[in-house]
Amino acid sequence: QFVGIPQAFRPLRLSLKIGITKYAFFDFERFxxxxxxxxxxxxxxxxxNRDCLAEKWFQAFSDNNEYSDQTKNxxxxxxxxxxxxxxxxxVAPESxxxxxxxxxxxxxxxxxxxxxxxxxxKLISATKCxxxxxxCPVFDWFSKYPIFRSEANPSNSYSDTELIKxxxxxxILHQQxxxxxRQNPPLHVxxxxxxxxxxxxxSNRRLxxxxxxxxxxxxxxFLMAYYTWANTTSLLSMKKPKRREGSAGIWYEQSVLKNRANKFVTIAIGENHATHIPKHALRFMEDLLEISSLIRPDDEHLFYQSRQGVISTLETAHLRTFNNWLFKSFGLKDDFGNQLRPEAKRFRATGSSKYIALTNNVTEASLxxxxxxxxxxxHYTKGNEPENNMQLQAVAHTLESAIRCGEIQNAKEQARSILKVEVLPYEAFIQKYSIAHQKPDRAxxxxxxxDPFGSKADKYRRKVNFSPKALDVSNLACADxxxxxxxxxQVVIEEVDDIWCLLSFKCSLEESRGDHLNQSQFKNNFEEILHRINQIIFRIDPKIRRLAERKLKDGRHPLWPEELNLFI
Incomplete structure (x- = not known):
């Protein structure tokens, strides 16, 4: 019963689902x-004195099936x-x-x-709808001409320094x-x-x-948003993804309905066979699944929140509260001294803009x-607007300095000292990311x-006495x-089959010890190479190394069978 509302009128309460499991209630009695x-x-x-209007408005919203509950709200x-x-x-609202x-x-x-x-x-559009x-005759009531010009409002990506912070x-929060x-789930729940x-x-604080x-x-x-570039609603709707293991390695995939676009999108994390997914993302996914199953083993959802033993799904309000706590506790600042907060849309813009800048493949990025x-x-090709503006200023200074200095490199150094920024960082960007994104040719x-056809290949061809005049060997790759x-x-490929091949090669080298005249000759030939191989194997992910070693017990790689004479 509502105090002050005449008993002749019943409350007009509309219930709307505005989150994953969150509902909003609006009483049209207020109108x-x-x-x-x-x-x-x-x-x-x-x-x-507009009872009929309040009931009419309630009925119109209640009967409408065109708009989603979030839009209605x-x-x-x-x-x-x-x-x-x-x-x-x-004035009367309907006039x-x-x-x-x-x-x-x-x-x-x-x-x-x-x-x-x-x-x-937005307000004009909402009122009209x-x-x-x-x-109501909205065509007659509203202006026939657009009142406001649409302004592009793309999400700014993070700079490298902001992303690192x-x-x-x-x-660290996720791990600690x-x-x-894990040590005591009931205590925290x-x-x-x-x-x-x-x-x-x-190293700086304890909280x-x-x-x-x-x-x-x-x-x-937010880490999932960083790894997958997925938007907020899709991530919050995620269920525990299924593990899939095949020729492409271990992957976790989940299809999620994207309500606004009315289509399903796939959110995936896996081993580093894809250009946009780092290796450690797989370990993050496995840790998250473990905790999620520990908190709610009887539920398929992925992200939760807990309040005095009551566990429910994570909502956008919890993300806002977390962001406020994060800034209050850590005081993270961006490159211009403003608040630095994690946002799914900015992680999405960061990953996609870097991928497009590197590959120039908008179609693949859109997929x-x-x-x-x-x-x-x-929306996703603008990069970081403040950085873009700084680079435009840096280019202007560089061009001006180039006229005065005569050399572009001297002009860059002069502009860098004046502006205190990295001048024309695209070259450094390509140098930094291109090797990581290249598909290396397997040896x-x-x-x-x-670079199997580069300068090293030329040296190799000369070393084995190929004659370019007598025979065209430009298509021969380096095989030294x-x-x-x-x-x-050289690039280390963290895949089970490749590490199995490397371990097999190492066994072949060690086996060739008996083919040498003495221990000294063996050391001169292979000791340093074996030391380098051991360093590589030490850096390999332990799980991949164990799988490769288990495979080696069943036999060597076909390229390096047993009893192979490697004496050179």
Whole structure:
């Protein structure tokens, strides 16, 4: 029973699902009163004598199946603002004069920079859609011409330094909180939100942490956004992904319905066979699945929050609270001294813009993002706007200095000293990321080569006495396998079959000890190579190394069978 509401009217309460398991409730009884007051303020509010309208509006929203619950919730909030504005100006909400005054008001707000252009456009669009829902003649009431010009509002990507700060902090949180949850799950699940049950420590600080379960899954959510480039709603809707093992290695994949686009997108994390997924993402995924199953073994969902023993799904409100705590506790700042906060849309923009800059392949990026190429062009190819502006300024200084200095390298150094920024960093970007993103050509020793036809190949062809005049050998790749371990082009491929091949090669080298005249000759030939191989094997992921060693027990790689004479 609502205090102050005449008993002849029953409450008009609309329930809307606005999150993964979160519901919002709006009582259209509020529209019966001037100013659309909150329910607790109704006894002090003035009756507006629009009972029929309130019931009509409730029925229109309740019967509508065109809009999602989230859209309805946004429209109702915007409509409440509009009705409140109409009450202040003593005009009927369903009238042409109300729309005229509303449009003028929004124009003045934009001109005075009180609200953004896109916010004003959203309010106009929402009001038009709502009145159209009420069968009002919106075509006659609203302006025939667009009032506000659409402004592009792409998400800025993170710079490298910003990304390092954020990801390092999130990784340490994920690892330390996860370890403490494993030690005593009931302690953290049943704790009150303000009870400190864990701690965070690094070289700079030590913090006591409350709400550990929620904070762990919030940090995991943002790391998942960093690894997969998925958007917020898709990640929050994720269920525990299934493990898939095949020729491409170990992968975890989950198809998620993207409501706004009304289509399914695939979120995947796996071994480093793909250019956009780092190796350690697989270990992160396995840790997250372990904790998620530990907290709720009877539920398929992936991300949770806990409050005094009550476990439910993670929602956007928890992410906002976590972001406020993160900044308060760590005070992370971006390159320009502003607050630095993790955002899924910015991780999405960062990964995609770097991938496009490196590969120039918008089509492949659109497949990874689950968007059309046009959407990717519009929203994910802008990079970091402040960095872009700084680079434009750096280019101008460089060109000016080039005229004065005569050499472009001297001009770069002069511009760098003036602006205190890295000038034209695209060259460094390509140098940094191209090797990691290249598909190295596999060598017969279980490693790879990033440049099998380069200068090293020329030296190899001369070494084995090929004559370019007598025979065209330009298509022959370098095959100087004993010198691969001393070559800068060598790449270690962390796959079971390749490490199995490398271990087989090592066994063949060790087996050739008996083919040498003495121990000294063997050491001169292979000791340093064996030392390099041992260094490589030591750096391999332990899980992959164990699988390769297990495979070696069943027999060597066909390229390096037993009793192979390697004496040179």
């Amino acid at each position: 019966r009163y001037y100013g659309v007051p909150k329910l607790q303020d109704i006894p002090l509010a003035q009756f507006a 946004g429209y109702i909030q915007d409509f409440a603002k509009y009705v409140r504005f109409c009450d202040l100006n003593n 042409a004069i109300a729309i005229e005054i509303w449009e003028r008001y929004l124009i003045k707000q934009v001109q005075s920079h009180s609200i953004a252009v896109n916010s004003a456009r 709502i009145l159209e829902l009420f069968d 954020l990801v390092r902090c999130l990784k 909180l996860g370890r403490q949850i 049943n704790a009150a939100p303000s009870t400190y049950t864990a701690n965070y420590s690094d 006591d942490v409350c709400g550990v379960i929620t904070k762990y899954f919030c940090a995991s959510f 990874i993002l689950g968007n059309t190429p046009n959407t990717v062009h519009r 017969p020793i279980g490693t790879g080569c990033t 396998i004993l010198n691969c371990f001393f070559c800068t082009n």
